[in-house]
Amino acid sequence: MNFEWSIIWRSREALLEGTLTTVLLSVVTMTIAIAGGMLLALMRLSRWRALSASSAAFVEFFRNLPLILVVYWAFYVLPELTGWQLDAFSTGLVALSLNVSAYNAETFRAGIMSIRKGQGEAALTLGMSEVQAMWHVVLPQAVRRVVPVLASTWISLFKDTSLVSVIGVSELAHVSLEIRAQSFRVLEMLTAMAAIYWALGYPQAKLVDWINRRYGHTE
Amino acid sequence: MNPVIEYRAVCKNYGSFVALRDVSFSVSKGEVVCLIGPSGSGKSTLLRCTNGLEQISGGAILLDGAPLPQTRAGMRAVRQRMGMVFQNFELFPHRSVFANVMMGPLTVLRMDHAAARARAEALLDKVGLADKAASMPAALSGGQQQRVAIARALAMEPAVMLFDEPTSALDPETIGEVLSVMKRLADEGMTMIVVTHEMTFARRVADRVVVFERGGVLLEQGPPRQIFDAPLMERTRDFLSHLDWSG
Amino acid sequence: MFDWDLSALEESWRFLLGGVGVTLGLSALTVATSLTLGIAVGVLRCYAGAWLRVPLTFYVDSMRAIPVLVVLVWMYFAFPLLTGVSAGPFWAALAALTVHVAAYVAEIVRAGIESVRPGQIRAALALGMSQPQLVMQVVLPQALVRMLPAIGSVVSVTIKDTAIAATIAVPEFMKRAETVAGQSYQPVQVYTAALVVYFLILFPTTRLIDRIHARVAHLGRS
Ligand SMILES: Nc1ncnc2c1ncn2[C@@H]1O[C@H](COP(=O)(O)OP(=O)(O)OP(=O)(O)O)[C@@H](O)[C@H]1O
Ligand SMILES: [Mg+2]
Numbered sequence: 142m143n144f145e146w147s148i149i150w151r152s153r154e155a156l157l158e159g160t161l162t163t164v165l166l167s168v169v170t171m172t173i174a175i176a177g178g179m180l181l182a183l184m185r186l187s188r189w190r191a192l193s194a195s196s197a198a199f200v201e202f203f204r205n206l207p208l209i210l211v212v213y214w215a216f217y218v219l220p221e222l223t224g225w226q227l228d229a230f231s232t233g234l235v236a237l238s239l240n241v242s243a244y245n246a247e248t249f250r251a252g253i254m255s256i257r258k259g260q261g262e263a264a265l266t267l268g269m270s271e272v273q274a275m276w277h278v279v280l281p282q283a284v285r286r287v288v289p290v291l292a293s294t295w296i297s298l299f300k301d302t303s304l305v306s307v308i309g310v311s312e313l314a315h316v317s318l319e320i321r322a323q324s325f326r327v328l329e330m331l332t333a334m335a336a337i338y339w340a341l342g343y344p345q346a347k348l349v350d351w352i353n354r355r356y357g358h359t360e
Numbered sequence: 361m362n363p364v365i366e367y368r369a370v371c372k373n374y375g376s377f378v379a380l381r382d383v384s385f386s387v388s389k390g391e392v393v394c395l396i397g398p399s400g401s402g403k404s405t406l407l408r409c410t411n412g413l414e415q416i417s418g419g420a421i422l423l424d425g426a427p428l429p430q431t432r433a434g435m436r437a438v439r440q441r442m443g444m445v446f447q448n449f450e451l452f453p454h455r456s457v458f459a460n461v462m463m464g465p466l467t468v469l470r471m472d473h474a475a476a477r478a479r480a481e482a483l484l485d486k487v488g489l490a491d492k493a494a495s496m497p498a499a500l501s502g503g504q505q506q507r508v509a510i511a512r513a514l515a516m517e518p519a520v521m522l523f524d525e526p527t528s529a530l531d532p533e534t535i536g537e538v539l540s541v542m543k544r545l546a547d548e549g550m551t552m553i554v555v556t557h558e559m560t561f562a563r564r565v566a567d568r569v570v571v572f573e574r575g576g577v578l579l580e581q582g583p584p585r586q587i588f589d590a591p592l593m594e595r596t597r598d599f600l601s602h603l604d605w606s607g
Numbered sequence: 608m609f610d611w612d613l614s615a616l617e618e619s620w621r622f623l624l625g626g627v628g629v630t631l632g633l634s635a636l637t638v639a640t641s642l643t644l645g646i647a648v649g650v651l652r653c654y655a656g657a658w659l660r661v662p663l664t665f666y667v668d669s670m671r672a673i674p675v676l677v678v679l680v681w682m683y684f685a686f687p688l689l690t691g692v693s694a695g696p697f698w699a700a701l702a703a704l705t706v707h708v709a710a711y712v713a714e715i716v717r718a719g720i721e722s723v724r725p726g727q728i729r730a731a732l733a734l735g736m737s738q739p740q741l742v743m744q745v746v747l748p749q750a751l752v753r754m755l756p757a758i759g760s761v762v763s764v765t766i767k768d769t770a771i772a773a774t775i776a777v778p779e780f781m782k783r784a785e786t787v788a789g790q791s792y793q794p795v796q797v798y799t800a801a802l803v804v805y806f807l808i809l810f811p812t813t814r815l816i817d818r819i820h821a822r823v824a825h826l827g828r829s
Binding site for chain 3: 296335
């Protein structure tokens with residue numbers, strides 16, 4: 142068997158671009174999904190049944206679907222139903238954001254719920270308003286619980302961006318698979334793809350562990 | 361009479377922190393020794409060292425005249441001859457009361473099932489919980505859980521029983537039931553080392569009281585009447601005067 | 608207004624249903640192999656010597672870093688080139704998903720083991736138990752009960768991950784939906800139906816696991 146590892150070096154520009162797209166997609170998705178998750182969590186905790194029920198339905202729905210199907214669905218069905226004509230990147234962004242927002246909503250809700258009722262009540266007895274109690278007492282405590290979970294969601298998201306390759310978003314996985322198809326250097330390109338993901342993801346996983354040690358397991 | 365357990369200048373350090381400093385005393389067969397002293401004075405540490413859950417840093421602990429073995433297998437054999445009761449009961453939550461009591465005989469002694477069963481039944485009866493055999497630990501009150509824990513330790517037919525504040529985590533109403541089980545055990549001639557804050561129990565049941573003070577130092581020891589009524593050391597008197605004598 | 612012509616689904620429902628069977632079969636096999644491998648790795652990571660702990664930790668953390676799609680594609684296309692062994696997409700998918708999910712299980716197992724209170728271990732030692740005895744009889748049973756919700760998520764993660772096996776042409780439900788959607792020119796109906804089917808599989812699964820957990824939670828509380 143002869144392998145030609147130089148293909149990787151020769152494809153460095155395309156791979157770099159793909160990597161940047163992966164990072165960009167992750168960052169933008171997370172930004173949208175933090176806002177989306179926050180909104181969904183507040184809806185879920187609201188007193189209005191209609192709001193909390195629709196938030197619950199949204200969250201349960203997207204948490205119980207394979208992301209790759211949501212990606213296909215966003216690509217083939219969404220334009221038909223809505224008339225929007227989005228490019229592949231935006232379509233991938235929509236699918237990822239729907240998915241991650243649902244997960245973040247649960248994270249935020251659990252974070253807020255985990256703060257004992259007594260804490261909020263203690264703040265109210267000090268004469269704080271509900272908003273003040275939320276802002277000064279409940280949220281700061283919730284953040285400590287939420288940050289580690291968000292960090293591991295980030296890692297999942299970073300890996301999940303590879304799934305939008307199926308609709309032709311030219312992120313790292315797609316670029317690698319394309320070069321493989323054109324050059325027939327299958328083993329080399331697939332190994333390179335795995336290695337690049339590993340090189341990017343491994344330190345992030347270690348960072349998440351560190352964040353967990355730092356913030357996790359307090360009380 | 362030869363002591364069952366003898367502490368000879370036992371030292372225990374955690375890094376540079378000294379938890380026990382030159383502790384020496386001994387416990388004879390059938391004797392009930394109560395360890396008292398302020399929080400952090402090393403009472404639990406001494407029990408854990410006795411049971412080989414911690415290694416001592418200096419001195420020696422002798423069991424029936426022989427130093428505690430340093431090997432893992434040797435230590436296991438020693439633990440089988442000592443029962444230990446913990447402040448938080450530490451019943452195994454995934455097994456029924458009955459299974460908790462049978463666990464030692466079955467897994468450690470490899471006793472056959474019928475014999476283990478008979479032993480567990482007898483012990484649960486002895487601690488007054490025959491009717492709770494099928495319950496799960498979570499369904500029991502603290503006092504009941506602690507009595508099961510005592511039965512579990514007794515199931516190994518130990519030569520010595522170690523108690524580490526067995527009633528400190530209990531509601532006041534259930535403390536009595538645990539203490540009376542312990543008293544009965546003492547009356548039957550069990551050798552016992554009891555770390556406790558229950559001074560009434562110590563006075564009534566102990567043959568000897570050993571007083572520790574901060575820094576892991578043995579302050580004084582003697583029969584309960586001497587310790588409680590006429591302590592030799594000023595600091596013992598100090599410590600006792602700060603205790604709650606109810607119960 | 609969109610025209611909901613369902614003829615493609617009417618024609619192909621048997622084919623699609625067969626895909627659901629493959630999805631469930633692959634999921635069940637993957638869960639079984641991953642639990643076995645993952646529990647072994649998790650336990651060894653806690654109790655084995657450093658010579659084994661270090662490579663196992665490296666394996667687990669690597670799988671946390673590499674997307675499952677990448678593992679699947681590599682296992683199907685690259686592994687046979689390297690070794691000359693080629694076993695077809697289904698088995699490649701089983702192997703790849705197992706390697707991936709087992710690492711996830713191993714993390715859960717380790718966290719479960721570490722969450723058992725030290726007092727429980729002391730109590731088992733005080734009874735004279737050996738290390739293997741206390742692991743098997745005291746630590747693992749409690750850890751496993753506590754891990755149930757997380758193990759439940761392993762089941763649903765696995766079912767979702769099998770959909771990615773469509774990319775290496777495993778004829779499971781996702782792949783068949785893709786085929787029908789492409790051939791019938793009715794992607795809207797087919798993908799929407801697929802959405803509903805996956806939800807109907809996954810939602811009750813998560814609910815069932817929550818139920819079971821609520822029932823046995825007290826067994827792990829110490
Ligand atoms: N594993 C350990 N590492 C470091 N220090 C320890 C450790 N275990 C105990 N200590 C310290 O040793 C001292 C003695 O602890 P020990 O638990 O024996 O006290 P105690 O007399 O049982 O007190 P209490 O009445 O509160 O139970 C304490 O200051 C404690 O902080
Ligand atoms: Mg103590």
